[in-house]
Amino acid sequence: xxxxxxSFSTLETSTMGDDPTxxxxxxxxxxxxxxxxxxxxxxxATSTPQKKLTLIPLIFLIYFEVAGGPYGEEPAVKAAGPxxxxxxxxxxxxxxxxxxxxxxxxxxxxxxxxxxxxxxxDRAFGPFWGSLMGTWKFLSGVFNIAAFPVLCIDYLKKPFxxxxxxxxxxxxxxxxxxxxxxxxYTGLAVVGYAAVVSGMVSLCPFILMSFxxxxxxxxxxxxxxxxxGVKKDWTLFFNTLCxxxxxxxxxxxxxGEVDKPKKTFPLALFVAVILICLSYLIPLLAVTGHxxxxxxxxxxxxxxxxxxxxxxxxLKCWIxxxxxxSNIGLFGAQLSSCAYxxxxxxxxxxxxxxxxxxxxxxNTPWVGxxxxxxxxxGVMKFTDIISSANFxxxxxxxxxxxxxxxxxxxxPLMKRPYEVSLRMPGLIxxxxxxxxxxxxxxxxxxxxxxxxxxxxTVGGIGFYYSLKFCKSKKLLDFANREEGCGEGEELTSxxxxxxxx
Numbered sequence: 001x002x003x004x005x006x007s008f009s010t011l012e013t014s015t016m017g018d019d020p021t022x023x024x025x026x027x028x029x030x031x032x033x034x035x036x037x038x039x040x041x042x043x044x045a046t047s048t049p050q051k052k053l054t055l056i057p058l059i060f061l062i063y064f065e066v067a068g069g070p071y072g073e074e075p076a077v078k079a080a081g082p083x084x085x086x087x088x089x090x091x092x093x094x095x096x097x098x099x100x101x102x103x104x105x106x107x108x109x110x111x112x113x114x115x116x117x118x119x120x121x122d123r124a125f126g127p128f129w130g131s132l133m134g135t136w137k138f139l140s141g142v143f144n145i146a147a148f149p150v151l152c153i154d155y156l157k158k159p160f161x162x163x164x165x166x167x168x169x170x171x172x173x174x175x176x177x178x179x180x181x182x183x184x185y186t187g188l189a190v191v192g193y194a195a196v197v198s199g200m201v202s203l204c205p206f207i208l209m210s211f212x213x214x215x216x217x218x219x220x221x222x223x224x225x226x227x228x229g230v231k232k233d234w235t236l237f238f239n240t241l242c243x244x245x246x247x248x249x250x251x252x253x254x255x256g257e258v259d260k261p262k263k264t265f266p267l268a269l270f271v272a273v274i275l276i277c278l279s280y281l282i283p284l285l286a287v288t289g290h291x292x293x294x295x296x297x298x299x300x301x302x303x304x305x306x307x308x309x310x311x312x313x314x315l316k317c318w319i320x321x322x323x324x325x326s327n328i329g330l331f332g333a334q335l336s337s338c339a340y341x342x343x344x345x346x347x348x349x350x351x352x353x354x355x356x357x358x359x360x361x362x363n364t365p366w367v368g369x370x371x372x373x374x375x376x377x378g379v380m381k382f383t384d385i386i387s388s389a390n391f392x393x394x395x396x397x398x399x400x401x402x403x404x405x406x407x408x409x410x411x412p413l414m415k416r417p418y419e420v421s422l423r424m425p426g427l428i429x430x431x432x433x434x435x436x437x438x439x440x441x442x443x444x445x446x447x448x449x450x451x452x453x454x455x456x457t458v459g460g461i462g463f464y465y466s467l468k469f470c471k472s473k474k475l476l477d478f479a480n481r482e483e484g485c486g487e488g489e490e491l492t493s494x495x496x497x498x499x500x501x
Contacts, residue, residue: 052259055268057192058251060199062272063279064333065250066097068326069202070283070303073244078298079237081226082288089280092241093273095433100248100397101273102420102430103404105266108252109417112261115344116252116337117400124403124410127350128464133403134345135460136396138372141250141338143389145331145376149177152327155301155320173380180331181373184339187362188257191332198329202322203279205307205315210286212311217289224288227295235444242390242441244280249400250334253341262417335376339368351467352476388452391445394438395453401431 053061076085111119117137122130153172157163163172184191226232248269255261287306297305304323308316343365346355359366405427407414422430445453470476 051189058268060195064329067276068330074298074302076240079233082224101269104249108255109262112255114256114340120403124406131464136392140389140392142375146380148327148331149173198325202325205318206283213286213290250337253337266418338372342368353479391453
């Protein structure tokens with residue numbers, strides 16, 4: 001990354017750390033652009049150069065970070081009826097997905113390094129908040145990763161009854177998890193192209209089902225408010241929307257691996273928004289307009305039953321196969337984000353240097369992959385912990401929105417390769433609705449989710465201060481903030497991060 005620096009702010013002695021000579025930036029005005037961040041993508045002389053992510057694989061990685069297909073949107077119909085479900089997936093992207101995608105596009109192109117939102121919070125509010133952001137986002141991602149192999153094996157129970165045995169099921173989940181983790185180890189480009197194939201194969205049956213259903217679609221069914229006597233479950237409705245349309249920012253942790261990120265990121269996010277919105281709306285319109293069933297049957301997996309009604313058993317089997325491929329894509333994309341986030345945090349000095357190690361054969365962050373996979377395997381049996389993913393994600397997103405607005409205010413003249421064309425009042429309005437929704441999702445959470453999320457937040461704070469102590473006493477090996485910088489950037493990065501060092 002390279003941003004032209006024309007002037008430095010006044011320097012003052014840092015009061016943090018044990019080094020009395022450490023300095024940190026004092027910004028007397030808000031008009032100067034911030035100094036450079038160190039690059040968070042490193043290679044060694046013995047490493048194999050990794051292929052950069054190009055546009056198409058990046059689009060499908062975003063697709064799997066966020067959606068992975070229409071699987072899982074069915075409970076919105078069960079919760080509120082066809083009309084509200086259609087309106088939800090039609091309107092919600094404009095007030096939630098697009099603002100989040102715009103924020104991701106601007107910040108990822110401004111700070112194109114692995115670490116993503118960790119860098120943004122760090123630059124806005126300092127290392128404590130950067131570390132806490134990393135804790136929330138990493139745990140949220142790991143909890144999601146833990147769910148996908150379980151869902152995948154559960155889909156395979158019907159064609160393979162042997163998986164109904166708990167022992168065989170658990171063994172299959174473990175083997176499946178390890179095999180998919182090894183796929184990530186072979187390279188991000190491999191994961192990206194696997195996502196392209198998985199995405200196309202899993203979307204095809206929905207396209208076919210929608211075309212077959214068109215002649216028998218009755219549009220008046222779209223306006224149904226639901227069956228009489230069925231009480232609307234707004235908590236389920238909004239949680240379904242949130243679950244299916246979030247995590248746009250997860251791809252930001254891969255920014256250092258993207259070819260020409262300043263151009264590729266905004267375009268990939270734009271295409272992904274359209275692709276994801278259509279992948280939800282078209283099947284929803286087709287099935288609600290064609291199939292008449294009891295509203296209570298609209299549970300996750302109902303699209304497979306609808307496919308059988310519309311076209312036959314063959315299409316149902318294809319959709320169930322697509323569900324397996326979708327979970328594979330979701331696992332690969334989110335494991336990549338977690339692993340590269342850890343590598344970025346290590347290169348920025350938030351984690352021990354061990355986490356920045358890359359494979360000599362594939363140039364992938366193998367320590368991050370192993371650690372993320374181990375964490376996911378460890379929590380698979382604890383459904384109450386996994387259910388905390390949305391809450392932790394919401395905490396991270398609120399901090400992310402605050403970081404975005406503060407960076408705009410703090411550095412109005414900073415060079416931004418992609419910039420949302422709104423002034424501060426417009427940006428605040430754009431952020432209000434997503435923020436209000438995040439608060440709502442957190443407010444309706446269960447007590448156990450509050451307890452688990454609170455304990456993990458306290459643990460994250462303790463983790464930050466523990467690592468800070470280890471760093472001050474040199475108990476663990478940490479990367480200096482200036483490591484990985486290009487020529488002429490060392491002094492700048494040392495000044496930026498003296499407060500942490």
